[in-house]
Amino acid sequence: MAGFTTDGAPAMVGRKSGLAMLVSGKVSECGGEVVKYHCILHQEQLVAKSIGLVDVMCKVVSIVNKIRSKVLSHHQFKVLLDEMDA
Numbered sequence: 001m002a003g004f005t006t007d008g009a010p011a012m013v014g015r016k017s018g019l020a021m022l023v024s025g026k027v028s029e030c031g032g033e034v035v036k037y038h039c040i041l042h043q044e045q046l047v048a049k050s051i052g053l054v055d056v057m058c059k060v061v062s063i064v065n066k067i068r069s070k071v072l073s074h075h076q077f078k079v080l081l082d083e084m085d086a
Contacts, residue, residue: 002027005037008046 004020006012013020013036024034041061048057067073 002032002034003037004034005039007039007042 002023004023006020010018012018015021020034020036024036027034045057048054067077
């Protein structure tokens, strides 16, 4: 079994020529199975857009990017999440 995560773009998930279908076809030829996933961040962004929370999502992405850009902050954030069992 193999997993394949995409952002939902047509080039990635197209029914006939999307990358996910091409990978799935090759894995199936070898007797395997592919489980396809839609990226959780992109799912959240789609939900935020549909219920009018785009500005909130932009702030969240900005905060996450800022945390990840600084090694010490990123490490401290990971420790906090571990302590909270999140």
